[in-house]
Amino acid sequence: MKLFLSNADYLRNFEAFLRSFDPAKPSELSIATHKKWINVHPVVLSIVAALAHTVHPSKVTISDVTATSGHYLARMGLFESLGKKSPFKISEHESAGRFIPLTQIRTQKEQTNFITDMIPLLHMNPQQADAIKYMVGELVRNVLEHSRSKYGAFVAAQYYAKTNIVRLGICDTGIGIRQSINQSWPAKTHLKAIKLALTPGITGTTTREGGTEANAGAGLFFIKSMAMVARDYLVIYSGSGLYKLTKRKRTKGLPHLRINPNQDKHSETDKAPIFPGTVVGIDISLEKTNEFTALLAVIREAYTRAVKERRKQHYQQPRFI
Amino acid sequence: MTITIRKAAGTFAENKDVAREIRIKKIMPAIAKDREIILDFTDVTGATQSFIHALISDAIRQNRVKAFDLLLYKNCSPIVKEIITTVTEYMQES
Numbered sequence: 001m002k003l004f005l006s007n008a009d010y011l012r013n014f015e016a017f018l019r020s021f022d023p024a025k026p027s028e029l030s031i032a033t034h035k036k037w038i039n040v041h042p043v044v045l046s047i048v049a050a051l052a053h054t055v056h057p058s059k060v061t062i063s064d065v066t067a068t069s070g071h072y073l074a075r076m077g078l079f080e081s082l083g084k085k086s087p088f089k090i091s092e093h094e095s096a097g098r099f100i101p102l103t104q105i106r107t108q109k110e111q112t113n114f115i116t117d118m119i120p121l122l123h124m125n126p127q128q129a130d131a132i133k134y135m136v137g138e139l140v141r142n143v144l145e146h147s148r149s150k151y152g153a154f155v156a157a158q159y160y161a162k163t164n165i166v167r168l169g170i171c172d173t174g175i176g177i178r179q180s181i182n183q184s185w186p187a188k189t190h191l192k193a194i195k196l197a198l199t200p201g202i203t204g205t206t207t208r209e210g211g212t213e214a215n216a217g218a219g220l221f222f223i224k225s226m227a228m229v230a231r232d233y234l235v236i237y238s239g240s241g242l243y244k245l246t247k248r249k250r251t252k253g254l255p256h257l258r259i260n261p262n263q264d265k266h267s268e269t270d271k272a273p274i275f276p277g278t279v280v281g282i283d284i285s286l287e288k289t290n291e292f293t294a295l296l297a298v299i300r301e302a303y304t305r306a307v308k309e310r311r312k313q314h315y316q317q318p319r320f321i
Numbered sequence: 322m323t324i325t326i327r328k329a330a331g332t333f334a335e336n337k338d339v340a341r342e343i344r345i346k347k348i349m350p351a352i353a354k355d356r357e358i359i360l361d362f363t364d365v366t367g368a369t370q371s372f373i374h375a376l377i378s379d380a381i382r383q384n385r386v387k388a389f390d391l392l393l394y395k396n397c398s399p400i401v402k403e404i405i406t407t408v409t410e411y412m413q414e415s
Contacts (some may be wrong), residue, residue, distance in 0.1 A: 090357065108336055108337070108338050111335070112331065112335065112336050116333075130367045131367060133333045133335070134367060134369055137333070137335030137369040137371070137372075138335075138369050141335070141337060141369070141371055145337075155394070201411075211374070211378070211415075213341075213375065213379035213382070214337065214341065214375050215371075215372075215374070216370065216371070216378065216411070218370050218371075218411075219369075219370070227343060258331060293403050296400065296403040296407065297403055299407070300406060300407035300410065303407060303411055304407070304411050304414055307415055308414045309413040310413065
């Protein structure tokens with residue numbers, strides 16, 4: 001497998017990053033980096049770490065990091081996660097940045113500890129923290145419950161104080177969304193599976209409306225809705241499928257949430273390089289999430305409407321003669 | 322019976338295993354005996370929808386009106402209230 005860490009690996013340019021991803025030879029991982037400047041979204045780092053764990057350490061190579069910003073990779077724990085010695089020294093007295101270095105989460109206990117520890121690390125106030133905790137809680141639990149990955153979830157995050165945005169990346173090398181959803185709902189392609197997973201009330205654990213006692217099929221719909229309301233980017237990549245929520249136009253008040261992911265402003269492909277697992281990358285604008293309760297009320301209305309409409313599809317119809 | 326959610330699940334309730342345990346060991350047996358249960362969310366700032374679903378959805382699915390009569394939610398933050406309302410609403414539509 002081959003990857004290139006460029007100077008513009010944001011979610012907006014995620015397709016460009018994917019063009020550098022070659023999944024051939026899955027028993028090897030070769031990482032190249034931009035010579036002058038590296039600027040990567042935490043989700044890219046989570047992808048690198050997740051893939052590296054599927055390969056023998058001796059088969060993981062990273063080119064000499066010559067970019068001055070390569071120091072960032074060390075601070076985010078990339079070399080450590082690759083089992084490599086970092087070419088950069090981090091001073092003990094260096095002030096803590098607003099970031100969460102790459103973290104592997106394999107159990108619920110590790111998830112809980114991570115959520116508790118991450119907010120102080122990001123230097124956020126408690127109000128800002130609710131939305132982030134919510135997203136991490138839902139997305140990491142998805143990995144632990146559905147991915148069947150023995151390596152768990154790889155998570156990284158960075159808070160940008162100037163723009164008041166948190167960039168979050170979560171990746172696993174499990175069975176992928178299509179295999180998970182296909183347990184209960186037919187999805188011929190990886191992209192269709194992603195869209196099913198985004199649909200309220202759809203979970204791979206059952207065909208029953210309202211889900212099981214443990215799963216409602218609501219998690220990704222909530223996350224997508226939060227990104228929609230905040231006009232943020234959201235990327236979901238699994239197998240050959242990629243769904244990217246793009247920025248919608250600014251409107252007054254909270255938007256009307258759509259149940260069908262096809263109707264949201266997005267880009268998509270089912271021809272991405274095959275990724276062995278699932279990737280979720282999201283940018284969360286904290287200004288909007290200050291109204292988290294109001295946001296949840298809008299999501300509630302949309303979710304309940306979706307369940308009601310789907311239930312109606314199964315209503316018996318009267319026979320008129 | 323009062324169940325202190327903060328004690329079981331911390332100030333941000335996201336541990337579905339804890340929710341499941343409370344449901345199986347406390348909520349369902351209490352409802353079966355027609356006993357009132359108070360879920361005390363004092364000092365719980367937030368919860369995931371998944372946690373609340375794992376906590377109460379099955380009680381509602383299996384017991385309907387009785388679950389609404391016997392389950393009481395105490396000292397909920399606006400976020401927790403909103404999420405509980407979401408789960409109770411969509412479970413009634415299912």
